[in-house]
Amino acid sequence: MDVKILSRPLDQAGRRSLEDYRAAGGYAAARKALTELTPAEVLAEVKAANLRGRGGAGFPAGLKWSFIPAGGSSIKYLCVNADEGEPGTFKDHFLLSRQPHLVLEGALLAAYAVGIHTAYIYIRGEYEIVARRLETAIAEAVREGLLGIDILGRGFALNVYVHRGAGAYICGEETALLESLEGKRGLPRLKPPFPASVGLFGKPTVVNNVETLANLPGIILHGADWFLSLGCLKDGGTRLFSLSGAVARPGVYELPSGTRLRDIIFTHGGGLLPGRTLKAVIPGGMSAPILTPEEIDVPMDCDSLAAAGSMLGSGGIIVIDDSVPMIVVLDRIAKFYAHESCGQCPPCRVGTSWIRRIVRRMAAGGRRPGDVDEIARLAGAMMGRTLCPLGDAAALPLLGLVRKFKKELEE
Amino acid sequence: MTSRFPESLRTRILELLNRFPDKKAALLPALHLVQNERGFIGPEEEAAVADLLAIRPIEVREAVTFYSMFRRRPAGRRLLQVCANLTCTIRGGERILDHLRRRLAIEPGGTTPDGRFTLIEVECLGACDQAPCLMIGGTLHGSLTPESVDELLRGLE
16 A cells, blocks of 8 residues: 655655645645634544554554643643654654645644644754754745734634754653753653643643644544554554665655554565665664564554564664674664763663663673673663653663573673 | 843844743753854853843753753864764764774864864764764765765865
């Protein structure tokens, strides 16, 4: 099945202006929502579609919105999470640079459903050029009455601001993102309270990933049943898979949720680079536990990957071939989390840097008996003992790697 | 303390305040503006930003030291940020970093004596389909080979 919803007009390079987007049917969903549907009806449709978050956690967006206390006049915020930092993930970059208006229309629909009038797009600092492009798109939309005040003449207002991060992976975590937006260090907050009740500037806040929002126009135009029919039972729609590593054709592929990992790599990605053999795959960004070649028949949806002991995460697929020693993979993972741990929770702060030190010595040729078991012990000691998911996000891939490739790592 | 920023920079920082109910929220965008203009954020810049946002200088210092994109010292005129993450490593990123190391005779973190180049290793740049990659200023350069890196450097000299 060849479906292209999020990436439809993306095939023609340069088609990202408002005019192009409208010519392709853009902002029809916003018009439909603002003229024919009540906010409650928009919310109900998105809930029925069971749209699962595309940022990593897979939490249903409609359910998240429904946690916002009802009430028309109180101040609420929308934060668009464009802090794409998960290694191996580049689909939000792809969407924002080629389809800024699809994301803006999605933001408008979310804001309308929840009754929000201010949105911040928190974009990672390195995406400076994309941020500028996004600001141009916002200005275009304001000029045409699609954002700003009195949108489409319906009296609804939404101001959207682009806010650049400054190089901290942790700010992709939603409460760290809120702290960062408030001008503080990106240290995750203790939950509860969840952002839906106490979020940005202490107000109820919705935080949604870029790709999650980009799915909304389709759901509003064609309905929840259409959306569900595109994917699998509990995980509808398409996904933007970022495919990279030792594959012939790396890139972003829009495919139905539940597409087999093997097909993504071998059919869509053209298989491995010439002369290389598959050794392992990281299926959902660096935080997702690694899979062996025997495990790649797994369907790429949230539940199937969880059942396989990994996670769909951000859909960032990193293909590892036989020329790559596993100690190198271990070294990159350990280095990344030691660098990105915010330092707030001791198990994560100490655990990631301790593991990193052991791995560095191993990589330099100084392996000692028991190293691998010690890494597993330290990673296990981080699990479930931190405020935010970074502790687990570091521990899980490390544990998976040392378990599945113990023999090679001990050689 | 009165701000030592030129009027244009001051104005642009003050304009940011309209976006938020709280002045401190303008800190990251303000620091980006300052760094673009000055090249780095030293104690003097920190104090000036604190003054404009009506916050304590230590709050500015916290942000400057927490976020890796902010620099407290001047860098070379061209900042070469080489991705050292997994996909780039699989596609030969180490070879690119080694090449730059030899070519510029500096280690990651260092600046060439003529002040032209600063070389740093960074985490994933979100362009893994173009691995191995590096960023110069805001511009990404992908599918690198030692030869294409040489060409790139020549274009900058």
